[in-house]
Ligand SMILES: [Zn+2]
């Protein structure tokens with residue numbers, strides 16, 4: 391135990407026991423999610439988009455760690471609304487070993503291109519309300535664990551509100567022109583775009599479209615859960 395644990399003792403999100411954010415018995419409740427094509431959302435072993443989906447603009451591939459249920463859902467929801475964003479890091483701690491899994495083969499290959507980690511931005515009012523952007527917290531954790539640089543290359547210029555309860559078409563329409571480039575940074579050659587949860591992909595595909603239109607070469611997505 392290091393001194394940080396004494397000053398800020400960790401408590402399991404699942405059962406409340408002290409010691410770890412996710413104790414060994416609750417960790418059993420974390421399920422790996424099947425990788426999908428970011429365009430049509432059908433299964434795709436390495437998270438790569440299908441060749442028949444190639445005509446649509448958006449992400450080249452998507453890496454998703456967990457199923458958005460059970461303990462993973464609990465951690466993400468708690469982090470979002472209760473400031474416990476250390477929990478998010480907990481989902482990534484064992485990543486070097488974790489990423490050795492065969493379904494992350496193409497993701498690992500993409501990391502070799504040294505992409506810049508870019509978080510999906512929040513609208514400034516929402517970020518102010520919440521006090522932080524959860525995608526940025528995950529980006530920081532991830533960029534440290536895989537040793538990549540992180541830049542806030544995008545800004546959200548439209549308050550898109552909550553996507554929950556909206557149909558696919560409506561979500562896509564709502565996302566149009568929601569993002570712009572952050573003039574503070576040059577366009578990275580390759581981008582690893584990061585968010586907490588994947589639902590329809592409308593948000594991430596729109597971000598990707600903006601980056602590619604501006605000259606980014608390849609954009610791969612990364613989410614904690616879907
Ligand atoms: Zn527990």
Ligand SMILES: [Zn+2]
Nearest residue numbers: 427430440443
């Ligand atoms: Zn597809």
